Amino acid sequence: MKISMYVTSLVKLVFLVLLVLQVSVAFPFDNKPPALAVYSAPANAELNTDFTVKVRQHSQPWKTLPVHLVKVDQVKGAKHTTENASMSYFDFSGEVEVSVTYNKGNIKQSRIRPLSYNIPHTVKGRTVIFKLYRPANLSVEINGDIFHNLHLFANPINTFTPDKRDTNLLYYGPGIHEVKGKILKVPSGKTVYLAGGAILRAQILIKDASNVRVLGSGMVDIAVKQGVRIANSKNVLIEGIFCTQCFTGGSDSVTIRNVKSMSYYGWGDGMNVMSSTNVLFDGVFNRNSDDCTTVYGTRLGFTGSSRNVTMQNSTLWADVAHPILIGTHGNTPNPDTLENLNYINIDILDHKEAQIDYQGCLSIDAGDNNLVRNVRFENIRIEDFRQGQLVNIRVFFNSKYCTSPGRGVENVLLKDITYNGKNAGMSIIAGYNEERKVKNIVFENLVINGQLISDDMKEKPAWYKTTDMANISVGEHVEGIVFRKR
Template sequence: MRNFRFFSFALGLLLSANVVFADGRLVVYPAPEGALLNDDYTVKVRVPGESWQTLPVYLIKVDRVAGAGHNVTDASMAFFDVEGKVEVTVTYNRGKVDSARIRPLSYGITPATDGQTVTFVLEGPRNLSVEVNGDIFGNLHLFANPLLSDIPDRNNPDVIYFGPGIHTFEQGKFQVPSGKTVYVDGSAVLRGRLLIHNVRDVKVIGRGMVEHTVKMGIEIANSSNVLVDGLFTTQCATGGSDSVTIRNVKSISYYGWGDGMNVFASNNVLFDRVFCRNSDDCTTVYATRKGFVGGARNITMQHSTLWADVAHPIFIGIHGNTENPEVIENLHYVDIDILDHQEAQIDYQGCLSINAGDNNLIRNVKFEDIRIEDFRQGQLVNLRIFYNPKYCTAPGMGIENVLFKNISYTGKNAELSIIAGYNEERKIKNIVFENLVINGTTIHDRMEGKPAWYKTADMAGFFVGEHVAGITFVTTDDRD
């Protein structure tokens, strides 16, 4: 295998980026020769009052599902690093801009349009979708990263340095050794998988990418004390591992079974400021699965954006060990924007979905400060204990102590949400909806206009079935 520490490094970090210092700071990375680019958009950024910098716009792929088929569509991606305010112009090279929107909508970014150009201002790092003329498939994914700090010394023997250029690996994969820091420059493109297998004390950081042509781009397996920070990839799965942080990673997949950020039988996993647009579930937590054995505990996803072109944005609990029942517990999803959800199969719907199978007990789950935009097809919530013979060998044991706090949905496409247990021994217990807001209306047990004979769930468009105990809809004032 080649010595990757010095492969294609060119002239070093300072020549790999244009750096501007002013009221804020801006770093732009040139594309390496041979990179796959898309000319649908021309993107420029600048610190106010300084010179415009042109970003390379990379070709990526997304999944445009029609019926039961995956239809791969070309899309665009660009990125830069920033601290402070920056101005952005996006020119749509395919025609006139009749309308434009910037998502997540919660950021409140209102663009100006003029002919073929969209202009807007960012106050700092954001992961965005720029959508022209209502096109969510040929859109521009624009990632404004925070500035890098503590860039490692490429001459350090514990550093593996991928400098500017295209990098290929023997057998299409690179195994990261224990105790190493892998740095992927913002002008580096990896045409092979990064495997973090059976190691400890590993960092994979930078601003470069695992190219969209590489399925299952980053995989963490049977490892501990791992950090992955700042890269673009197709998928980033974690199995059989402990103490893992995945920060500011962007996952976009377009092929069948293209889950974004799975967790299998792992503990103490943090996802922070990630962006997932996937051709299957965006993020999952399972117990025993794919050769990884055990329950799952202490999983947090925060300050993130999820976009499910197929299946669930958040999915918990279907897989486990029927013969030796396991526990999935202490999960926290906080400050999340859900941009889309499309799933025609009723069994696999739900933006916020807990489906207990394989004798799993799932408990102590919090969904907090989650903003759900109008998706194409699916449900807001799906909580079920069920036996799905396609994926399970037994129903789940139970779902207990789930808090939905400050959940909002604005739209018209949500179908009937489902909350249902299995039998009196396999129940759903203690479910609290606090400040659930649907199209501006707060749903709670004392709300005005609710007929006394209605369930509060009826006002939310939720079906609450048998074997469900202790479900309440409250406001924060009620809990105080």
């Protein structure tokens, strides 16, 4: 009996450790004392009554969170419809308990995503209850409804203390803030602080500036397209806020950390990078009505190559188009190079695209004479998306958006990629001609529905290609595809 109790306790301890590790993937460990910060909604803020959300620390009274109205894009056939979803946020350290009550009816089914976080929860009547031990960006979904779900952003405690006497601080406290012309242009050396409970009804524009920070837990209003725009600037930090889009063009040394991007309108790309270098996305959440994140060369008045771009510890949800897209746009007369691109420790929650030319969770489509090289996809967990492909790597000429095919795709590592689901279509890898090839593509520890795909896998008939086992169509002008174990 004692041995059995000891084993049971040990199993529970191991489970708890694993849970803490999963939830903390997007945020570093810290030794801060327990803390909890919640924020009231401003008067006249748009709210949604689908959920009642509460949070508390151990043995403390519950605190009710505002549930903000956010909008998402649902594609029905070839038509786009805007759906009303929910969003709540708070800041904490230590351990908290969360209560989510579904006000629209009974709970027949519930889940909390990303699924890889393995967050256990209990259902009591119409209420889902669970604990968090580290910050996380989550989707709470009831009865399989992904378009009227709760987006719950549990942020780390904000360590920045705004000094309102600081002449370099642009402070926006709790409340709704209007800006003349709907654009807040931020000069060099300034810090913009959006406090929790603040809603800014203007675009944050960082143009021809350096040493700029945008901090806080507040929001740029969902009606503001391209809520944050960084153009021809250097040394920029965006951290903690919510907005529709966060764009980077012609810039150097940009960090975007724990930013939540949600869009619902046409061309609603989440976090585009054009002609920029040294860009880091860390712990971001993207749910977008077009590509979640892209890397291009010359485009929209920005010129030159893109290099050293990393996205890590993040969550991507493409209601339309690609979660990740690299390479489409560039400069045919003066070719660009897109290189040293890294996507590490990412959860992909959805991908929905009926047009085959624009499918691919992990997509490199080299056009406009771009050369794409040295790309790393690592530790990426792909859930069962609605429609599309797992991988799309091509040198192509898309006459709708390009003026020439790309120069090539070289040196791509796809390591520790997992997919569990049944909706993935056939992936594509294809070059263009003998001068414009796809070369040196390495899959390491690719796991599809629990099956490890490798060149020496026992399940593969001798007359099959490994790509047959991975459901990948390989076209002409491709060389050096390898599937290996870790």
